[in-house]
Every structure is written in structure tokens, then in C-alpha cells.
Amino acid sequence: MASITKSRMLEEMKLQSGQDPSCCYQCAKCSAACPVTAAMDLLPHQVIRYLQLGLEEELLESRTPWICASCFTCAARCPRDLDLARMMEGIRLAILRRREGNKFGPADLAPEQLSKLPQQALVSAFRKYNK
Ligand code: SF4
Ligand code: SF4
Incomplete structure (x- = not known):
């Protein structure tokens, strides 16, 4: 921090x-x-x-x-x-x-999670935690 x-x-x-x-x-x-x-x-x-x-x-x-x-x-x-x-x-x-430790990307999610989670939620989360 x-x-x-x-x-x-x-x-x-x-x-x-x-x-x-x-x-x-x-x-x-x-x-x-x-x-x-x-x-x-x-x-x-x-x-x-x-x-x-x-x-x-x-x-x-x-x-x-x-x-x-x-x-x-x-x-x-x-x-x-x-x-x-x-x-x-x-x-x-x-x-x-x-x-x-608060960053994550597509590689941190299992393939079944990537296919099931709403795309909008994924994009929002990546934008929020990836910068
Ligand atoms: S009410 Fe507004 S102006 Fe007054 S202390 Fe809170 S933020 Fe500041
Ligand atoms: S939004 Fe509500 S909980 Fe947050 S600081 Fe203002 S009055 Fe308090």
C-alpha cells in the first residue's frame, strides 16, 4: 500500500x-x-x-x-x-x-468460470482490478 x-x-x-x-x-x-x-x-x-x-x-x-x-x-x-x-x-x-495481490486476469480463472460468468461482469472486474 x-x-x-x-x-x-x-x-x-x-x-x-x-x-x-x-x-x-x-x-x-x-x-x-x-x-x-x-x-x-x-x-x-x-x-x-x-x-x-x-x-x-x-x-x-x-x-x-x-x-x-x-x-x-x-x-x-x-x-x-x-x-x-x-x-x-x-x-x-x-x-x-x-x-x-488484488490483481487478476483471465489466466486466473478456470475455463468453466470464463464460459459461465457474464461477460459484462468479467470486463468490469478486469477493468477494476487490473490497472
Ligand atoms: S458537509 Fe460538505 S463542506 Fe461540510 S465538511 Fe462535509 S464535505 Fe465538507
Ligand atoms: S455515504 Fe452514507 S455511510 Fe457513506 S459517508 Fe456518507 S453518510 Fe456516511
Whole structure:
């Protein structure tokens, strides 16, 4: 995980989500509304702050992006129209795409799996985990 550089993770998250963390002014309304903060080690607005400050090693170790249930409550409350659910998904993708051991290709699947699985699912999975 340490191989993810600061700028690459931030840029990839922005590309994936279409959201710009620099727009956040840390009002914390997202965290006040989030229904699963009890299970998080960083509150949603803190995730944004960590992104703003480039504290990406800490983000990589955080449970929060994986706890987020993509319920969009925070997006509905955000006065800056930021979509944290999309940002969390962008962070998850940035982590998964670079983690050792999370890549796979057609050779990793048995022939019967390749013939039975929906093509769309296979292509999506290869795109998600192969970059
Ligand atoms: S509600 Fe929006 S502006 Fe306020 S802290 Fe959360 S993301 Fe930032
Ligand atoms: S989308 Fe995620 S961060 Fe936002 S309120 Fe729902 S669980 Fe919390």
C-alpha cells in the first residue's frame, strides 16, 4: 500500500468521482448526518481533510472508506454539493488498483468460470482490478 503516491491517489480519486476535495470547508455536516460513524476510525469530513492535507498513508490504513455504506445522506446535507459516497468509492478503487495481490486476469480463472460468468461482469472486474 505504501506504493501509492500522494498525487496519484488524489488525482485518481478526483478522476473516478468527479469531486474536488478542495471545495470542502470542513463544516462537518456530512459527519453529523452519517449513520455509521460509530464504526469509523475517521469521520467523513476528516477523510476529506486528510485528502486536502495529503495524509494519504493514514487514509490507506483507515477503515472508513470500507465502512461507508454509500447511502448518500452526506451528499444530501453538504452545502458544497460534494458527493462523499463517490469520493469514498474513488478512494477504494485507488487502493484496490495498487494493492499487491488484488490483481487478476483471465489466466486466473478456470475455463468453466470464463464460459459461465457474464461477460459484462468479467470486463468490469478486469477493468477494476487490473490497472
Ligand atoms: S458537509 Fe460538505 S463542506 Fe461540510 S465538511 Fe462535509 S464535505 Fe465538507
Ligand atoms: S455515504 Fe457513506 S459517508 Fe456518507 S453518510 Fe452514507 S455511510 Fe456516511
